[in-house]
Amino acid sequence: xxxxxxxxxxxxxxxxxxxxxxxxxxxxxxxxxxxxxxxxxxxxxxxxxxxxxxxxxxxxxxxxxxxxxxxxxxxxxxxxxxxxxxxxxxxxxxxxxxxxxxxxxxxxxxxxxxxxxxxxxxxxxxxxxxxxxxxxxxxxxxxxxxxxxxxxxxxxxxxxxxxxxxxxxxxxxxxxxxxxxxxxxxxxxxxxxxxxxxxxxxxxxxxxxxxxxxxxxxxxxxxxxxxxxxxxxxxxxxxxxxxxxxxxxxxxxxxxxxxxxxxxxxxxxxxxxxxxxxxxxxxxxxxxxxxx
Amino acid sequence: xxxxxxxxxxxxxxxxxxxxxxxxxxxxxxxxxxxxxxxxxxxxxxxxxxxxxxxxxxxxxxxxxxxxxxxxxxxxxxxxxxxxxxxxxxxxxxxxxxxxxxxxxxxxxxxxxxxxxxxxxxxxxxxxxxxxxxxxxxxxxxxxxxxxxxxxxxxxxxxxxxxxxxxxxxxxxxxxxxxxxxxxxxxxxxxxxxxxxxxxxxxxxxxxxxxxxxxxxxxxxxxxxxxxxxxxxxxxxxxxxxxxxxxxxxxxxxxxxxxxxxxxxxxxxxxxxxxxxxx
Numbered sequence: 001x002x003x004x005x006x007x008x009x010x011x012x013x014x015x016x017x018x019x020x021x022x023x024x025x026x027x028x029x030x031x032x033x034x035x036x037x038x039x040x041x042x043x044x045x046x047x048x049x050x051x052x053x054x055x056x057x058x059x060x061x062x063x064x065x066x067x068x069x070x071x072x073x074x075x076x077x078x079x080x081x082x083x084x085x086x087x088x089x090x091x092x093x094x095x096x097x098x099x100x101x102x103x104x105x106x107x108x109x110x111x112x113x114x115x116x117x118x119x120x121x122x123x124x125x126x127x128x129x130x131x132x133x134x135x136x137x138x139x140x141x142x143x144x145x146x147x148x149x150x151x152x153x154x155x156x157x158x159x160x161x162x163x164x165x166x167x168x169x170x171x172x173x174x175x176x177x178x179x180x181x182x183x184x185x186x187x188x189x190x191x192x193x194x195x196x197x198x199x200x201x202x203x204x205x206x207x208x209x210x211x212x213x214x215x216x217x218x219x220x221x222x223x224x225x226x227x228x229x230x231x232x233x234x235x236x237x238x239x240x241x242x243x244x245x246x247x248x249x250x251x252x253x254x255x256x257x258x259x260x261x262x263x264x265x266x267x268x269x270x271x272x273x274x275x276x277x278x279x280x281x282x283x284x285x286x287x288x289x290x291x292x
Numbered sequence: 293x294x295x296x297x298x299x300x301x302x303x304x305x306x307x308x309x310x311x312x313x314x315x316x317x318x319x320x321x322x323x324x325x326x327x328x329x330x331x332x333x334x335x336x337x338x339x340x341x342x343x344x345x346x347x348x349x350x351x352x353x354x355x356x357x358x359x360x361x362x363x364x365x366x367x368x369x370x371x372x373x374x375x376x377x378x379x380x381x382x383x384x385x386x387x388x389x390x391x392x393x394x395x396x397x398x399x400x401x402x403x404x405x406x407x408x409x410x411x412x413x414x415x416x417x418x419x420x421x422x423x424x425x426x427x428x429x430x431x432x433x434x435x436x437x438x439x440x441x442x443x444x445x446x447x448x449x450x451x452x453x454x455x456x457x458x459x460x461x462x463x464x465x466x467x468x469x470x471x472x473x474x475x476x477x478x479x480x481x482x483x484x485x486x487x488x489x490x491x492x493x494x495x496x497x498x499x500x501x502x503x504x505x506x507x508x509x510x511x512x513x514x515x516x517x518x519x520x521x522x523x524x525x526x527x528x529x530x531x532x533x534x535x536x537x538x539x540x541x542x543x544x545x546x547x548x549x550x551x552x553x554x555x556x557x558x559x560x561x562x563x564x565x566x567x568x569x570x571x
Contacts, residue, residue, distance in 0.1 A: 016398070025439070027409045037423070123323050267419065
């Protein structure tokens with residue numbers, strides 16, 4: 001252990017200081033700055049930097065639109081995440097064994113995940129067009145008559161539209177991770193269980209699931225948090241509309257900060273979100289032992 | 293089933309699996325195909341009803357327009373911002389990861405804090421940063437965007453490189469120290485070369501994250517350093533006559549990512565899963 005026994009005293013700090021400095025810029029600074037500004041009354045019309053107390057935080061609790069945006073975000077997470085997980089898992093099983101051209105098929109499935117979410121949203125905006133888009137056309141073949149569905153406007157269709165796009169882009173992500181995790185499971189164990197007469201779901205429940213859980217839980221955490229901050233896809237498809245029907249937390253904060261210019265109030269929202277997530281994320285990282 | 297010989301059953305199963313797999317691929321690739329197809333269509337083909345499934349002839353007019361109007365330079369902006377920030381994030385992130393792994397700097401608390409920064413919602417970060425940049429005069433400048441992307445990429449780089457550095461045998465570093473190398477030389481001559489494939493894979497993902505970002509660029513750019521993602525949304529209008537531009541611009545921004553990722557296939561899974569799967 002000679003390398004760790006006599007470290008130059010400051011060497012390790014030299015190494016880490018540039019990263020820490022930059023991380024404070026996005027880690028600590030926004031938190032403190034948001035807190036300071038949220039105690040003021042800064043809007044587009046007035047720049048009152050005197051101490052305004054808890055006005056903005058009181059407003060948070062009376063802001064129905066904010067809480068609705070939390071509900072909208074939760075709705076997207078609760079629907080999209082399980083579908084991505086289950087579909088990804090089923091696809092991983094499908095591709096687990098050898099088949100001709102497997103490598104190429106897997107590579108093609110990866111494409112949606114690596115394109116920009118804003119491009120994904122733009123693409124689906126074109127696909128969903130009521131007249132010139134192929135989706136209504138294809139549905140029309142099955143329905144037997146033209147379907148002029150307004151996917152990005154009709155209140156009953158906007159969520160399905162957003163969730164379709166979301167699932168399309170991120171199921172391959174789940175698929176790739178779960179495929180890798182499944183490939184690492186010792187096949188002799190599941191085969192032995194099947195010879196013993198165990199049914200598929202029993203061997204899955206007691207052998208496969210415990211083996212892939214460490215990887216699966218990280219995938220769920222990453223996707224869950226990504227879904228919480230969903231912005232690009234919604235911005236491209238509906239921009240939060242119709243009305244405020246698909247406004248998620250990120251979209252609402254953006255609108256307050258950069259459309260309404262309610263600086264102090266947006267700072268209060270930012271502070272709330274950062275504080276909330278810090279608690280949840282720190283708990284999850286420690287629970288899952290990710291930092292070890 | 294008893295009448296079908298075993299190997300025949302296996303073959304039928306393979307055919308069934310293969311057909312399911314192939315149709316899934318068709319469904320998942322179709323939207324991307326459609327995007328590319330529109331970028332090659334003439335206006336008449338784009339706004340045809342019922343939709344035209346493929347362009348009659350490949351024509352590049354939609355792209356030519358982007359280059360003529362100068363819109364294509366936003367891809368150049370993306371390139372500058374994403375590659376410079378990736379370069380700095382890789383250097384600062386790797387040496388920080390080395391410090392965390394070898395010297396346990398800051399202990400577990402620091403590691404938890406760094407990882408948790410990867411999970412923060414960009415909108416909450418970008419708002420205070422925007423006000424700060426207005427004060428500094430950094431809005432719509434390369435330096436502003438590069439610093440933010442570098443900082444935002446760091447947690448990912450540190451997390452990934454931690455895993456790769458842990459795989460380097462300590463003995464190599466020790467013998468280099470005994471041979472008279474300084475600590476910086478050990479980093480430069482042992483750690484970086486040993487972690488080469490990890491550096492490469494992590495850099496690709498860092499680049500793709502910054503390249504694909506929309507929100508930071510939307511908030512922090514105006515006209516000078518607009519990235520291609522922001523440019524795509526400029527074509528969203530009440531009337532949808534800019535479809536050709538949306539498609540062509542998106543394709544221009546997507547091709548570099550496809551090429552980069554295609555050349556680095558084998559590192560992909562570990563990179564995409566943030567190291568959860570060792571690859």
